[in-house]
Amino acid sequence: MGAVVGTLTMQTRQRQPSRDKVDDELEMTMVCHRPEGLEQLEAQTNFTKQELQVLYRGFKNECPSGVVNEETFKHIYAQFFPHGDASTYAHYLFNAFDTRNNGSIKFEDFVMGLSTLLRGTVREKLEWTFYLYDINRDGFINKEEMTEIVRAIYDMMGKYTYPALKGDVPKQHVDAFFEKMDKNKDGVVTLEEFVLACQEDENMMRSMQLFENVM
Amino acid sequence: MAAGVATWLPFARAAAVGWLPLAKKTMPKPPVDKKSRNDEILFVNVSGLRFQTWKNTLDRYPDTLLGSSEKEFFYNEDTQEYFFDRDPEMFRHILNFYRTGKLHYPKQECIQAFDEELAFYGIVPDIIGDCCMEEYRDRKKENQERLAEDTEAENATDTPLPPDSTSRERLWRAFENPHTSTMALVFYYVTGFFIAVSVIANVVETVPCRPPKGSKKDLPCGEKYTLAFFCMDTACVLIFTFEYLMRLFAAPSRCKFMRSVMSVIDVVAIMPYYIGLVMPENEDVSGAFVTLRVFRVFRIFKFSRHSQGLRILGYTLKSCASELGFLLFSLTMAIIIFATVMFYAEKGTKGTNFTSIPASFWYTIVTMTTLGYGDMVPNTIAGKIFGSICSLSGVLVIALPVPVIVSNFSRIYHQNQRADKMRAQQKVRLARIRLAKKGTTNAFLQYKEEGGFQGRGSDNAVCLKNRSSFEHQHHHLLHCLEKTTNHEFTDELTFSEMCMTESVGYRTSRSTSISSQQGVSTSCCPRRAKRRAIRLANSTVSVSRGSVQELDTLQVHKTSSGPQSRSSLNARTEDLKLNCEDRDFTAAIISIPTPPANTPDESLPPSPAIPGILRNSRPTSFTHETVKISSL
Numbered sequence: 001m002g003a004v005v006g007t008l009t010m011q012t013r014q015r016q017p018s019r020d021k022v023d024d025e026l027e028m029t030m031v032c033h034r035p036e037g038l039e040q041l042e043a044q045t046n047f048t049k050q051e052l053q054v055l056y057r058g059f060k061n062e063c064p065s066g067v068v069n070e071e072t073f074k075h076i077y078a079q080f081f082p083h084g085d086a087s088t089y090a091h092y093l094f095n096a097f098d099t100r101n102n103g104s105i106k107f108e109d110f111v112m113g114l115s116t117l118l119r120g121t122v123r124e125k126l127e128w129t130f131y132l133y134d135i136n137r138d139g140f141i142n143k144e145e146m147t148e149i150v151r152a153i154y155d156m157m158g159k160y161t162y163p164a165l166k167g168d169v170p171k172q173h174v175d176a177f178f179e180k181m182d183k184n185k186d187g188v189v190t191l192e193e194f195v196l197a198c199q200e201d202e203n204m205m206r207s208m209q210l211f212e213n214v215m
Numbered sequence: 216m217a218a219g220v221a222t223w224l225p226f227a228r229a230a231a232v233g234w235l236p237l238a239k240k241t242m243p244k245p246p247v248d249k250k251s252r253n254d255e256i257l258f259v260n261v262s263g264l265r266f267q268t269w270k271n272t273l274d275r276y277p278d279t280l281l282g283s284s285e286k287e288f289f290y291n292e293d294t295q296e297y298f299f300d301r302d303p304e305m306f307r308h309i310l311n312f313y314r315t316g317k318l319h320y321p322k323q324e325c326i327q328a329f330d331e332e333l334a335f336y337g338i339v340p341d342i343i344g345d346c347c348m349e350e351y352r353d354r355k356k357e358n359q360e361r362l363a364e365d366t367e368a369e370n371a372t373d374t375p376l377p378p379d380s381t382s383r384e385r386l387w388r389a390f391e392n393p394h395t396s397t398m399a400l401v402f403y404y405v406t407g408f409f410i411a412v413s414v415i416a417n418v419v420e421t422v423p424c425r426p427p428k429g430s431k432k433d434l435p436c437g438e439k440y441t442l443a444f445f446c447m448d449t450a451c452v453l454i455f456t457f458e459y460l461m462r463l464f465a466a467p468s469r470c471k472f473m474r475s476v477m478s479v480i481d482v483v484a485i486m487p488y489y490i491g492l493v494m495p496e497n498e499d500v501s502g503a504f505v506t507l508r509v510f511r512v513f514r515i516f517k518f519s520r521h522s523q524g525l526r527i528l529g530y531t532l533k534s535c536a537s538e539l540g541f542l543l544f545s546l547t548m549a550i551i552i553f554a555t556v557m558f559y560a561e562k563g564t565k566g567t568n569f570t571s572i573p574a575s576f577w578y579t580i581v582t583m584t585t586l587g588y589g590d591m592v593p594n595t596i597a598g599k600i601f602g603s604i605c606s607l608s609g610v611l612v613i614a615l616p617v618p619v620i621v622s623n624f625s626r627i628y629h630q631n632q633r634a635d636k637m638r639a640q641q642k643v644r645l646a647r648i649r650l651a652k653k654g655t656t657n658a659f660l661q662y663k664e665e666g667g668f669q670g671r672g673s674d675n676a677v678c679l680k681n682r683s684s685f686e687h688q689h690h691h692l693l694h695c696l697e698k699t700t701n702h703e704f705t706d707e708l709t710f711s712e713m714c715m716t717e718s719v720g721y722r723t724s725r726s727t728s729i730s731s732q733q734g735v736s737t738s739c740c741p742r743r744a745k746r747r748a749i750r751l752a753n754s755t756v757s758v759s760r761g762s763v764q765e766l767d768t769l770q771v772h773k774t775s776s777g778p779q780s781r782s783s784l785n786a787r788t789e790d791l792k793l794n795c796e797d798r799d800f801t802a803a804i805i806s807i808p809t810p811p812a813n814t815p816d817e818s819l820p821p822s823p824a825i826p827g828i829l830r831n832s833r834p835t836s837f838t839h840e841t842v843k844i845s846s847l
Contacts, residue, residue, distance in 0.1 A: 054271060055225075061222065061315075062222055076223050076227075080223075113226075114225070117232045128232070181236075194236070198235075207235050211231065211245070
């Protein structure tokens, strides 16, 4: 009998928190964010109205509440790179898109980022990339930050690569990068150094053009 | 990849710009995206119900019908829409899947219909959302069980054995399905009778009979009529042993058979007797021997071969094993708890029955199952309180798993009932099909008689008009087949007639009369004979030109090569062959194209010999491929 009573009381105790959680969730889904008007967005970005419509329809379908949080972001990115672990890179990417640093990306942020990446000038793209690499947003990229980013990128590759990842490949990569970018050899890369070095690199400039027509 | 992710792909590709400064090599060229990214609204017409959706929505799942270029096959240029001739109600759910990414299962729809729709649209059922997944799985499992049972019922038991089965296989079959032969049925009933006799004897021999003269004590019948009971027991055991050995011999896989439950029961039922025979007559061993006799009661389990209901009960208990286990476990827990409590509550009382906790087990069990024998009762107040709590909770604990077991039993029992009903229905259905088949043959033959082929004059026109165009075309087709194979359809009566009159030399006249028509003569083949052309070739009859031609005709039958018209007709033959499940068909008539009158004497004499051989041959020694053309 005691066992029976015990199990009954256990059930009731468990139900309490779940009910609260459901209420919380309901409240959260009530919060809905609407983007600014279509005209405003069109003015602010380099997309046409139709493109914005297509983008928004897709966005709204995936995130009916109108915002993307980091978890969803990581999940989405992980789907594109199933071989390895994309969560670290997705984290940095999320921070790069989340210009207002409030932990969630609204449609405007999303569209602005895309506009820069796809329709922006070369300078804008390079600035965006610099912003991505500069994790602590202090205006300088140091070796640690770069190593973080490069490691995150190599993490996405996963374990099974050809040729196999032997030794500290990210570190070597970072060293090579700094060789190229750090002109005055002060151990950090500023925005100007970055932009100059990239513009000198023919291959990179050519590759930038390739991403024009992704949308 | 989940389809919703397709929306994010442009973003992920754009984010690749961030890799550019780090890239060691140049980026590859992106794929050329020919189609315009402008979204458009598509119209989808499903059996008249028009749906509209964005093209992008459908493109989300490129490996389905609507998302791929496969839908172009359904595009209607005139109305500028995609037309599908499917269920519009179901399509709603399919389209919702594209819109929301979750597939829902409509509970009021038939599971098979739903599955078929999913298969048509190329959607894998695993995408069904969590909300509907359980329902879907349950229904699917139920349906599959049902189908499995039906196929099992079809394949099982009543199908006739292949003719070339060994005696061992036949014996096994007789054991498993007593309805197949009378001998098996007799054996079945005899064993059943002896099981009953054995069980009753075991019971009766313990009943006290009147004591023999000169003794006061009542004796059990077993000891009074020792010889009689011993003889009866011996007879039963002999029968059981014989049956067991026969089963062991006939079993297709002896190891598997020996491990099966029924065989174990058989062994356990007869072992005590043999052990008793072997055992010496000393005191201490015979005590153990007496307990062995208890195992004789296992013979009653042999009845489960004879009773369907008993098997169902056993199967139910097996399938409810987890519920039974839970019941047992919770009861054990409760018993231990209450026994402990009662023991300590009653410890102080003098002369109490609750001498130990295991002794209290008995009280707890009796109380929880509400038996209440009253041989152990608590005396203290605390004992009485706990005793009452015990009896109240007992009812609850026992009542909980019982409905589950009952519902399982009911489900299995009803399934079994269904199987029997299905079998009865099958028989009716087959009979109906056979009738329909006969109807069509007769229609065709009638058509022929009325000279439908020749398209004769107006007197037949009236009858011909009553037939639908479908019938006309169908008959035309059958006629083409006849022309192709140089054989004609006929019905059973005519055929058997011809077989009868064949030997009289009727063939000569018949051949001439028919050769005036088409140069085709008919001869007989034994009804339902199966023959192989190869066998004919191997026959020791001197092969004359006529018979060679016969063989040629048969060979022509067999090969499926030939002019274009032939191949389709041969396919037809295949169809006809496949439709012929039973032997009830009108056999084709082999025509031996007699060579034109130059050498009638030469060709004819050997020919009768061949059909003679065919007729005299046993049907089972030949198997035939294509000669028989079954009616539709």
